[in-house]
Amino acid sequence: MMIIKEPKELQQELKRRRFEAAKQGRELTVGLVPTMGYLHEGHASLIRKARANDVVVLSIFVNPIQFGPNEDLDRYPRDAARDLALAEKECVDIVFMPEVQHMYPQPTKTKIQVEGLTSSLCGASRPGHFDGVTTVVAKLFHITKPDFAYFGMKDAQQVAVLSQMVADLNMDVQLVPCPIVRESDGMALSSRNVYLNEEQRSQALVLSASLKEAYELVQEQKSTTAAELKKLLTERIEAKPLAEIDYVEVLTFPELEPISEQTRLSDYEGDIIAALAVKFGSTRLIDNMLFQKKDVALHV
Numbered sequence: 001m002m003i004i005k006e007p008k009e010l011q012q013e014l015k016r017r018r019f020e021a022a023k024q025g026r027e028l029t030v031g032l033v034p035t036m037g038y039l040h041e042g043h044a045s046l047i048r049k050a051r052a053n054d055v056v057v058l059s060i061f062v063n064p065i066q067f068g069p070n071e072d073l074d075r076y077p078r079d080a081a082r083d084l085a086l087a088e089k090e091c092v093d094i095v096f097m098p099e100v101q102h103m104y105p106q107p108t109k110t111k112i113q114v115e116g117l118t119s120s121l122c123g124a125s126r127p128g129h130f131d132g133v134t135t136v137v138a139k140l141f142h143i144t145k146p147d148f149a150y151f152g153m154k155d156a157q158q159v160a161v162l163s164q165m166v167a168d169l170n171m172d173v174q175l176v177p178c179p180i181v182r183e184s185d186g187m188a189l190s191s192r193n194v195y196l197n198e199e200q201r202s203q204a205l206v207l208s209a210s211l212k213e214a215y216e217l218v219q220e221q222k223s224t225t226a227a228e229l230k231k232l233l234t235e236r237i238e239a240k241p242l243a244e245i246d247y248v249e250v251l252t253f254p255e256l257e258p259i260s261e262q263t264r265l266s267d268y269e270g271d272i273i274a275a276l277a278v279k280f281g282s283t284r285l286i287d288n289m290l291f292q293k294k295d296v297a298l299h300v
């Protein structure tokens with residue numbers, strides 16, 4: 001497994017590998033898994049999907065420009081040694097772990113902004129966040145030129161925003177959305193779970209539990225409306241004294257448009273997402289459930 005810090009070095013290494021393959025009449029496919037490190041089973045699931053490619057590139061970079069001034073950039077969990085061990089175990093070919101000065105030798109004057117999709121949910125609570133995400137992911141795409149790039153549906157809005165960017169800018173990469181990996185008790189894996197104390201962790205289970213209940217309700221009662229779903233989720237979360245709701249939304253996916261409160265989920269022609277962001281102490285967690293047409297949940 002190679003470890004590379006300099007963007008230029010990664011570009012040259014991939015060029016070299018593609019050239020060697022072409023000499024043998026082969027075309028290399030490259031799979032990219034972008035992460036911020038402190039790896040867990042959710043990241044491992046993306047890496048395993050990416051193994052369908054000839055070369056798996058895992059990027060580990062805590063991207064400063066996607067954090068707001070009062071967010072957790074400084075205390076974001078980091079453990080390079082553990083990350084490298086997991087990457088090795090999962091047969092990653094190249095780990096790209098640049099320092100901030102490698103990715104941003106000077107403050108970037110170029111930013112990519114996806115309109116509309118970034119104005120709700122996490123985009124509303126974290127102004128500028130998605131500009132930071134799209135800009136760094138575009139840089140990673142330019143450095144790596146991946147055929148496929150793997151993203152978790154835990155960050156469903158991120159998937160919607162990046163898909164729009166790829167389509168709008170004719171980027172020659174296929175995004176692969178991957179299902180949410182959960183603990184056995186339902187909790188969505190997240191690097192930030194490490195911030196939670198025992199009581200917060202226990203109460204945070206309400207996120208996945210209420211989404212599961214919402215899913216079951218839609219299965220049982222085809223007449224369930226968006227408003228009823230939102231009410232159920234809000235009530236369950238509000239019952240937890242440590243929970244502070246940032247948002248509880250029921251929107252179309254991937255357009256992220258509001259649907260009328262009285263719309264029955266079973267009547268809507270496209271996919272619908274129930275998305276949550278809730279703070280426990282200073283830790284903000286997100287989770288979601290996608291309802292596909294005919295009330296089939298994709299990402300339980």
Ligand SMILES: Nc1ncnc2c1ncn2[C@@H]1O[C@H](COP(=O)(O)OP(=O)(O)OP(=O)(O)O)[C@@H](O)[C@H]1O
Nearest residue numbers: 035036037042151152154155180181189190191192
């Ligand atoms: N539980 C999970 N299941 C599937 N994919 C996941 C999961 N958690 C994170 N990912 C995906 O891994 C990629 C890298 O995410 P990131 O490094 O921010 O991890 P994270 O656990 O989401 O961290 P954070 O706690 O900062 O939200 C993203 O595409 C993200 O959606």
Ligand SMILES: CC(C)(CO)[C@@H](O)C(=O)[O-]
Nearest residue numbers: 034035036063133136155
């Ligand atoms: C895609 C990403 C690696 C960009 O920094 C980040 O937003 C994340 O970890 O989801």
Ligand code: BAL
Nearest residue numbers: 036066067129155158
């Ligand atoms: N996975 C999302 C990255 C962030 O919260 O900044």
